[in-house]
Amino acid sequence: MENHTDKNKKAKEEVAVEQKIKRRNFISFSTFFVLGGAAFGGWKWLYNSPEETAGITAGARKPLRRALNKTELFFRKFYSNNHHVKTYPKAMAAKKVRVNSDIGMDDEGFKPENWTLSVVKSKGDVLKITMDEIKALPKTELIFSFKCVEGWDQIQHWAGVKFSDFIDHFKLNEHAKMDYIGMETPNGEYYVGLESESALHPQTLLAYEMNDQPIAIEHGAPLRLIIPVKYGIKNLKRIGTISFSNKRPKDYWAEQGYDYYSGL
Numbered sequence: 470m471e472n473h474t475d476k477n478k479k480a481k482e483e484v485a486v487e488q489k490i491k492r493r494n495f496i497s498f499s500t501f502f503v504l505g506g507a508a509f510g511g512w513k514w515l516y517n518s519p520e521e522t523a524g525i526t527a528g529a530r531k532p533l534r535r536a537l538n539k540t541e542l543f544f545r546k547f548y549s550n551n552h553h554v555k556t557y558p559k560a561m562a563a564k565k566v567r568v569n570s571d572i573g574m575d576d577e578g579f580k581p582e583n584w585t586l587s588v589v590k591s592k593g594d595v596l597k598i599t600m601d602e603i604k605a606l607p608k609t610e611l612i613f614s615f616k617c618v619e620g621w622d623q624i625q626h627w628a629g630v631k632f633s634d635f636i637d638h639f640k641l642n643e644h645a646k647m648d649y650i651g652m653e654t655p656n657g658e659y660y661v662g663l664e665s666e667s668a669l670h671p672q673t674l675l676a677y678e679m680n681d682q683p684i685a686i687e688h689g690a691p692l693r694l695i696i697p698v699k700y701g702i703k704n705l706k707r708i709g710t711i712s713f714s715n716k717r718p719k720d721y722w723a724e725q726g727y728d729y730y731s732g733l
């Protein structure tokens with residue numbers, strides 16, 4: 470008798486467990502299909518959404534570009550100009566500095582000693598600045614880890630004038646209140662656009678020395694940009710022209726689909 474009730478109880482329990490398993494299976498499969506469907510739908514939506522028109526930036530689906538721009542704004546606020554990049558002792562700087570690429574630097578006749586910098590204050594009002602004027606400003610040194618998007622980095626030692634000191638000295642503060650700064654090689658073949666905050670970052674330099682020597686031709690003589698809050702692509706060698714704008718200036722690699730911000 471006792472045995473019989475026990476068996477009955479066991480059978481009932483087994484049925485309950487089976488029902489439980491069935492219910493759980495049902496829940497997990499439905500969840501799988503609903504979430505899977507949503508993910509597939511989202512992917513198809515993104516896949517079918519229009520690509521942005523190539524211009525200042527290129528190569529992204531419109532919704533993705535919107536997300537990228539939002540992320541950019543977030544990080545721009547987050548990495549304010551109070552945030553300094555890490556610096557290193559001079560002894561750690563590379564003696565043999567890597568040369569990467571030389572777009573816009575192949576003019577046969579280019580002579581650093583004949584160079585002047587053009588600052589476009591407005592259309593038809595261009596300020597010409599010589600190397601001597603730039604060297605007369607306070608010199609700032611920076612030893613930091615230079616990073617190229619192609620996957621290498623190197624501790625390098627640069628010196629020049631802080632971009633913000635340069636702006637102060639040449640009374641360009643009103644111009645620098647615009648949202649963006651554009652820089653180009655003298656022949657206009659390589660060009661970068663920067664948000665003014667990054668250009669005015671206290672570690673951004675218009676550099677004319679590397680390892681205590683004038684910058685070599687292949688590294689951007691006589692004057693190049695060193696902007697440690699950005700990847701190498703933004704560190705324009707052989708600056709010819711600087712301009713100001715509230716619209717994004719054209720940017721060589723952004724046109725090829727790289728992130729316009731290219732921040733670190």
Ligand SMILES: Nc1nc2c(c(=O)[nH]1)N[C@H]1C(S)=C(S)[C@@H](COP(=O)(O)O)O[C@H]1N2
Pocket residue numbers: 566567568569570571572573574616617618654659687688689701702703704705706707
């Ligand atoms: N004018 C010009 N500037 C340039 C480039 C270029 O091709 N042309 N390449 C950029 C890239 S991708 C990198 S990584 C750095 C490399 O600087 P380096 O050759 O002094 O190492 O310069 C940047 N500035």
Ligand SMILES: [Mo]
Pocket residue numbers: 569616617618619701702
């Ligand atoms: Mo690079």
